[in-house]
Amino acid sequence: MTTTSTSSSDSVHDHQPAPVAEISDALRRVVGDVERGFTENDAGLLVRHVAPDAVIVNALGAVLRGRAAVEAATRAGLSRGPLSTATAHYRLSDIALVAPDVAVAHKSAWSTVEDADRGAPPEMNAHYVFVRREGRWWILRRQNTLVADARS
Numbered sequence: 001m002t003t004t005s006t007s008s009s010d011s012v013h014d015h016q017p018a019p020v021a022e023i024s025d026a027l028r029r030v031v032g033d034v035e036r037g038f039t040e041n042d043a044g045l046l047v048r049h050v051a052p053d054a055v056i057v058n059a060l061g062a063v064l065r066g067r068a069a070v071e072a073a074t075r076a077g078l079s080r081g082p083l084s085t086a087t088a089h090y091r092l093s094d095i096a097l098v099a100p101d102v103a104v105a106h107k108s109a110w111s112t113v114e115d116a117d118r119g120a121p122p123e124m125n126a127h128y129v130f131v132r133r134e135g136r137w138w139i140l141r142r143q144n145t146l147v148a149d150a151r152s
Contacts, residue, residue: 024095026137027105027130034139035090038083043075051131051138059124059144089113092128101132122147 030049037046047070050056056064058077064070077083094106108122116122129141 020095020097023097023103023137024092027095027103027128028092030130030137030139031090031092031105031107031128035088038078038086038088041078041084043071043078046074046078047071049137049139051133051140054139055141056139057143059146087111089116091116103130103132103137104128105130121149 033045033048037043037048047067050067050070052067054065054067054070056070058064058073062073064073089110089112091108092105093108095103096105097103105128107126107128108116109124109126110116110120110122124144124146126142126144128139130137131140132138
């Protein structure tokens with residue numbers, strides 16, 4: 001795993017990674033857009049940061065390859081059934097840089113902020129792989145898993 005340091009004694013390289021806090025903030029903004037897209041039934045916003053070559057495993061276990069497939073499944077899911085009225089609150093944690101332009105993170109998901117704040121167990125967990133390309137962060141991989149105990 002790669003860690004970054006910003007001390008004045010570090011040598012200067014051609015590619016100086018951004019401080020971890022700056023990267024964490026950027027990744028939280030990406031996941032914030034995903035949350036808003038889900039809650040507002042906005043498939044375009046939900047997939048805005050999904051890379052064209054992404055592979056996403058949704059909460060039902062379906063493997064979606066490529067942004068177009070992710071967007072089609074997202075539009076269908078948000079337009080009918082229980083997801084059409086669902087809300088979400090996400091918290092990103094365990095962010096780690098594995099290379100200067102690759103990060104992994106864990107996301108916990110609840111239906112509401114209040115559920116998270118009162119200490120309810122997450123209803124879903126997700127593992128993300130982010131990649132930075134041309135100065136912006138993309139979701140390259142995501143694996144969603146529903147938490148059985150939280151749903152019963």
